[in-house]
Amino acid sequence: MTAQEVRLCGLLMREHFGEVVEKVGTHLLRSGGQHLRAIVHETGVSADLVKKSLCVLMHHGACSFISGRKGPGSPPEYQASCDCILRILRYPRYIYTSKTLYGDTGELIVEELLQRGHMTMSGTVKTVADRLSQNMEDGQSVDYSEVSSVFSKLVETHFLQRCPPLDGAGMTASSTQAGPNPTAAASSSTLPNPESFSECYKVPHVTLVGRGKRQLATEEGEEQRSAKRAKMEPETHGDEGIYWQVNFTRFHQHFRDQVIISAVASKLDQTSSEIVRTILRMSEVTTSPTDSCTKPLSANEIFRSLPSSHNIPRQILDQYLTLLVDDPMEFVGKIGESGGGMFVLSILYFIAAAFLTSLPRSAPSISQPGTSHARVHRAGEVSLFGSRSARIFRLLLRKRHLEQKQVEDFAMIPAKEAKDMLYTLLSQNLVQLQEIPKTPDFAPSRTFYLYTANQLPTARMLLQKCYKTVSNLVERRLFETKENKRLLEKSQRIEAILASLQASGAEAEQLTEVEEMISAPEKQQLEVLKLHVNKLDSAENQVDETIFLLESYINSTC
């Protein structure tokens, strides 16, 4: 966990979980595994609040506990990890994806699960049905079965998964087992991979009958509620103890597939991208996220699974497949002749290619003077140094080692400027210098100096810079909102008054009178503030896209 990651995690926790959780969380991230008492002592936060913060973090998967290392009686140690918290940046993208795939219902299901961490299926279905019913007209409501069916579909395509059972949760129970097999206690308390649980994607049989409820303000609603309270039985639906969470790796796989499809579409044409999309869809659930290639698929299978809307006849499909195979980029490979030819898609290649093409692309940064992240961009080449530096960089990536003279020749840039650009790139650590001596004393006149660019270290460095960018953006946004806090509160109060007046049916004069309480320059200030905040927010979203690309590249190459 680097300093930049910890800083960004702290800011995200502050925004979404409050300052107490931020304090506890950053302390845990910095110091590794710790006992509860140690955390209480070192952060100075009261024990109750520390316990609650730990619960919140564990609920969202950011923190895990292991039973004490010093034997069965020792207290559990808590460890936090950055990954889950950094993913908070990507929540809007997950929700949007589920909306495109499964509509509003899917969107709300994923949103609820993301916000609450873990939930049972029945709880999710009820909350989502209520929310959907609220937005519909009077008298209509959504049936639970509709929501359940969308939930099951999400589970079938592996977007949701069950939380793995924790054997080590009952600490006192494990201590009794420690006698006969001490190793078992230690091994059972580590968090198993959710996928290793055999029923990870099995939807439980849930008895849920009913419809979504709207917020009723009438007397009728009150009587219902008081009657219901009289029973006050906890409603069981047959799925107690089974908690669901969002499967982030599956979403990442989906994003990656989209990158691949768009890359193929831009390089070849729409039809070939459809073929590639079919191949990817068929291997969605069979390929594990860390594979570098998909499983081999025969041309017959591909032909059968092609969507009928495109009407691609068999020969055209074969021609496209040979085209893809013969392409110098080599992203589809032919590995056998059975069933008309077996093809694999090289995912690793795509990630590397996507990374390479994103490097020289210009960065989204705010063209607003005075923002604190002016020097840090998504892939700084073009914005910082110009497109010719980007050309030099790409050249070095392709040709590996080049002397300065050769760089000038190949890049077709005049010597003086090329020298300048190379030196700036060198000072930013984007290229490195390799010395090859002719004589053992490394005399400057008798040594070759070669410039080279390494992908993986550059990727890591850029990733850290991206984290720094996002932290700066978040801080700037917090600063702006804090500066104008008084104004924001005033406008919120006025809106509340307006809403209540309108609900109680006031005349237009009263409304205008209330609206005039905010003066025109204040309104303008509010507009400017809103514009800034929106810009900062969308910049965060865009930087997050780059973060995703860089992370998947780094994870796939090492």
Added chain:
Amino acid sequence: MAGRGRGHRMMSFSVDAVGIRESLPPTIHQPTPVFPVMEQKPLPLTGGEEAEYLLALKQDCRGAMRSLPCFIQPAVAQRDVERYSDKYHISEQTDRLKDWVVVVSDWKRFPRELRVHVRKAPGDGALLSCRDSGQQIQKKKKKVREEILLKLETLEKKEEQESSEGEGEMEKKQDEGAEAEEDYDEEEFEEETDYIMSYFENGEDFGGDSDDNMDEAIY
């Protein structure tokens, strides 16, 4: 080496003689500026419907998470002087605590030491108390509920929603007094007072609120 005088940087050749003065970068006399001028202007953000929708989602998400019980606010700071109204304000905090037990839905997945014990000391209302579920709790809950129902019927109340349906399985209210008290959101019935909660506001918020819809005149 030979060229090193005290504090003087002497090179074996002079810069003028070799003629490389122009190609060296200029000497820097102060730290680089915090916001250096950028030679290239950064490109604008990509817009589009998708980006705007993502933006709206992000802001909604943030706002929604603030209202969830996951968002932990520390307790209100101690006031300088103890006030009579503090006794009636403490109950606001208990709502958050009550939400808390709903957040963590399954204590079996969490280590035992993390269970939050909430205590209510007799009389000063410092904290509320609850314990792990047990037989005793179920019985007491039922008794409490019956008393509540009686109270409900006699009072003929409720225009607002009852949030005590969410009271859940874990909480039990231990009462020092004779009557069982319910945790209603309604202002009137927080404690056995005849006054609504705004009676106990000590006027420190005065002037900050909007003065528009006051029913009573202000002198």
